[in-house]
Amino acid sequence: MLQLNLALIGLGTVGQGFLELLHEQRESLTTRYRLAVHVVGIATARRGAIFCLDGLDIPKVLAHKDDLTTFPAQPRLIRGLSTQTTCTRPGVDVVVEVTPTDLTTGEPAISHVRAALAAGKHVITANKGPLALAYTEMTELAAHRDVFLGFEGTVMGGTPVLRFARKGLAGCTIHEVVGIINGTTNYILTQMEAGQSYADVLAEAQRLGYAETNPAGDVEGHDAAAKLVIVANTALNAPLALSQVDRTGITGLTVTDIEAARQAGDRWKLIARARRTPDGGVIASVRPERLPLSDPLAGVSGVVNAITYYTDILGPVTITGAGAGGRATGYALLSDLIELAERG
Amino acid sequence: MLQLNLALIGLGTVGQGFLELLHEQRESLTTRYRLAVHVVGIATARRGAIFCLDGLDIPKVLAHKDDLTTFPAQPRLIRGLSTQTTCTRPGVDVVVEVTPTDLTTGEPAISHVRAALAAGKHVITANKGPLALAYTEMTELAAHRDVFLGFEGTVMGGTPVLRFARKGLAGCTIHEVVGIINGTTNYILTQMEAGQSYADVLAEAQRLGYAETNPAGDVEGHDAAAKLVIVANTALNAPLALSQVDRTGITGLTVTDIEAARQAGDRWKLIARARRTPDGGVIASVRPERLPLSDPLAGVSGVVNAITYYTDILGPVTITGAGAGGRATGYALLSDLIELAERG
Numbered sequence: 001m002l003q004l005n006l007a008l009i010g011l012g013t014v015g016q017g018f019l020e021l022l023h024e025q026r027e028s029l030t031t032r033y034r035l036a037v038h039v040v041g042i043a044t045a046r047r048g049a050i051f052c053l054d055g056l057d058i059p060k061v062l063a064h065k066d067d068l069t070t071f072p073a074q075p076r077l078i079r080g081l082s083t084q085t086t087c088t089r090p091g092v093d094v095v096v097e098v099t100p101t102d103l104t105t106g107e108p109a110i111s112h113v114r115a116a117l118a119a120g121k122h123v124i125t126a127n128k129g130p131l132a133l134a135y136t137e138m139t140e141l142a143a144h145r146d147v148f149l150g151f152e153g154t155v156m157g158g159t160p161v162l163r164f165a166r167k168g169l170a171g172c173t174i175h176e177v178v179g180i181i182n183g184t185t186n187y188i189l190t191q192m193e194a195g196q197s198y199a200d201v202l203a204e205a206q207r208l209g210y211a212e213t214n215p216a217g218d219v220e221g222h223d224a225a226a227k228l229v230i231v232a233n234t235a236l237n238a239p240l241a242l243s244q245v246d247r248t249g250i251t252g253l254t255v256t257d258i259e260a261a262r263q264a265g266d267r268w269k270l271i272a273r274a275r276r277t278p279d280g281g282v283i284a285s286v287r288p289e290r291l292p293l294s295d296p297l298a299g300v301s302g303v304v305n306a307i308t309y310y311t312d313i314l315g316p317v318t319i320t321g322a323g324a325g326g327r328a329t330g331y332a333l334l335s336d337l338i339e340l341a342e343r344g
Numbered sequence: 345m346l347q348l349n350l351a352l353i354g355l356g357t358v359g360q361g362f363l364e365l366l367h368e369q370r371e372s373l374t375t376r377y378r379l380a381v382h383v384v385g386i387a388t389a390r391r392g393a394i395f396c397l398d399g400l401d402i403p404k405v406l407a408h409k410d411d412l413t414t415f416p417a418q419p420r421l422i423r424g425l426s427t428q429t430t431c432t433r434p435g436v437d438v439v440v441e442v443t444p445t446d447l448t449t450g451e452p453a454i455s456h457v458r459a460a461l462a463a464g465k466h467v468i469t470a471n472k473g474p475l476a477l478a479y480t481e482m483t484e485l486a487a488h489r490d491v492f493l494g495f496e497g498t499v500m501g502g503t504p505v506l507r508f509a510r511k512g513l514a515g516c517t518i519h520e521v522v523g524i525i526n527g528t529t530n531y532i533l534t535q536m537e538a539g540q541s542y543a544d545v546l547a548e549a550q551r552l553g554y555a556e557t558n559p560a561g562d563v564e565g566h567d568a569a570a571k572l573v574i575v576a577n578t579a580l581n582a583p584l585a586l587s588q589v590d591r592t593g594i595t596g597l598t599v600t601d602i603e604a605a606r607q608a609g610d611r612w613k614l615i616a617r618a619r620r621t622p623d624g625g626v627i628a629s630v631r632p633e634r635l636p637l638s639d640p641l642a643g644v645s646g647v648v649n650a651i652t653y654y655t656d657i658l659g660p661v662t663i664t665g666a667g668a669g670g671r672a673t674g675y676a677l678l679s680d681l682i683e684l685a686e687r688g
Contacts, residue, residue: 021515021657025515028515033514157658158657158658159658159661160508160512160513163511163512164504164508164512167507167511167512168504168507168508168511168512169504170377170679170682171365171369171372171675171678171679171682172675293643294645296643296664298643299637299640299642299643301638313365313502313671313672313675314501314502314503314665314666314672314675315665315666315672316665317503317663317664317665317666318662318663318664318665319661319662319663319664320640320661320662320663320664321658321659321660321661321662322658322659322661327657328657328658328659331515331516331657331658334515335514335515338514338515
């Protein structure tokens with residue numbers, strides 16, 4: 001039985017979804033994967049922090065999730081540790097980093113992940129920042145310290161597209177990845193095809209919680225570009241930096257463009273695409289592309305996401321699934337824990 | 345470094361494709377997976393058999409693939425062993441079974457696999473017979489002898505749909521599987537939608553090599569039912585026998601049916617479907633279903649295959665890819681070898 005002491009950094013929707021799943025699946029983790037996980041620390045920027053090597057009761061944590069300073073006293077409980085201190089604290093085996101993504105600086109997540117890896121902790125994160133902005137540094141640091149770095153939850157929520165590229169297609173060479181990896185823009189384009197204007201659909205998406213109040217991260221393609229960097233580095237086995245992605249959002253697309261495509265039997269999609277070049281480099285773009293209906297991605301509608309891997313032996317292989325959701329992303333973190341356990 | 349002595353039973357298209365890939369990827373198997381494979385035996389029903397614990401040179405085997413009795417002499421070479429004897433021969437670690445599928449008796453594959461497992465050999469097969477007709481016996485025998493039984497190549501050729509259900513979706517519960525898992529019938533239905541008659545398309549499919557001279561295995565749904573049994577047992581974690589699949593082929597579908605669906609924006613597909621019942625059983629069918637275009641499987645055209653897994657945490661997850669091909673199925677066998685190596 002592998003025993004892991006886990007510290008959680010961040011307690012938003014994803015962190016809560018992860019704790020819920022971890023609690024529900026506790027028994028199957030021990031019986032099926034011979035893995036016992038003890039949550040020993042939770043640290044947040046604004047809602048306090050608790051730490052106890054005897055373990056923290058998950059339902060009790062969830063009952064106090066909005067303000068951890070109200071968590072009841074227990075022997076050896078330490079309060080108020082910083083997120084950074086928690087990442088390197090002795091007795092912690094694995095750090096799960098789920099603070100909000102910042103694609104400009106990558107902080108505070110980059111500092112958390114770097115410190116934890118340098119201290120010899122395994123790290124599992126759903127935060128795109130550290131991988132999109134510092135993929136090579138992070139993965140090399142993990143390899144150097146011989147610890148596990150899991151980030152399945154950074155792309156397509158819980159749908160295991162990265163593990164599929166690494167493990168499911170082991171023995172194949174992937175030369176190109178093409179995806180619809182931003183649910184908000186795909187929802188907007190799908191609704192525009194039904195005749196609604198961009199402004200109306202965006203307002204509706206914001207009301208439904210699919211789009212942020214400031215939608216630039218989605219509609220200008222920043223989110224898709226960050227995910228593309230992570231997929232490309234993982235699947236193509238070649239380095240790609242965020243600054244190298246040729247990026248165009250969907251704000252220039254008009255109802256007229258979309259209607260013209262529809263009448264010709266085509267569809268506009270925000271396509272993220274990266275392919276290896278003969279010299280070992282990568283050419284990457286995020287931009288609206290007009291696809292014929294025969295394209296494997298043309299039928300991907302609404303908030304659904306999909307990635308097609310073009311391989312040497314199998315030709316194109318496509319995975320289609322949900323792109324987001326706190327519980328689905330929490331599941332991705334759990335699946336990384338299972339992979340860590342199987343690694344032994 | 346894991347060293348494995350491998351015996352190959354059968355040397356048709358799939359066996360040849362496997363040997364080619366094994367030879368091409370020899371170096372990456374040792375460097376990436378720390379696996380050294382020595383082919384020590386090849387046994388066929390009608391083209392002879394060769395066996396040598398010093399190893400057989402793969403290009404030389406392929407040069408004599410049509411008649412192994414012409415394979416040049418080498419020290420310690422044994423000729424003419426039966427397939428059954430080769431399966432249990434001391435010094436063999438893993439048996440790769442790729443004889444033609446027989447869905448009535450499962451033979452000779454069932455006898456090969458049973459003997460090899462009972463002798464404590466790992467087994468990898470692309471033959472649907474043993475798994476479709478004796479799934480529980482085969483998997484229990486492998487577990488009892490603590491050996492590996494790989495059969496990724498039995499469904500969707502090289503596209504790793506079974507591994508995805510077992511590993512990629514670890515931690516999820518799959519409650520229903522729905523697929524288009526016979527390329528021949530999907531090709532026929534796709535062409536009929538374009539206005540061709542059943543008889544014309546079938547003749548064309550036979551000319552292109554997509555359909556057998558006796559097409560009953562495909563068009564009556566036997567092939568899809570066998571694959572469904574394998575997927576359902578693997579993904580649903582509940583037993584399903586071939587005789588329990590409610591099976592209807594596509595021969596009753598007329599051009600009129602297909603045209604009526606097309607005009608309503610629907611599509612006829614030969615759908616294999618299995619779902620768990622509350623009492624732990626499985627309800628399964630293979631039959632033509634009229635799908636709305638919004639269904640994830642409606643856009644799967646031509647010889648392409650796809651399977652949708654309906655899960656508790658992630659909702660539907662679909663994998664789309666090539667359904668067959670000697671080289672792709674050879675790749676599936678290789679991917680099983682890699683999984684065996686990682687199991688250690």
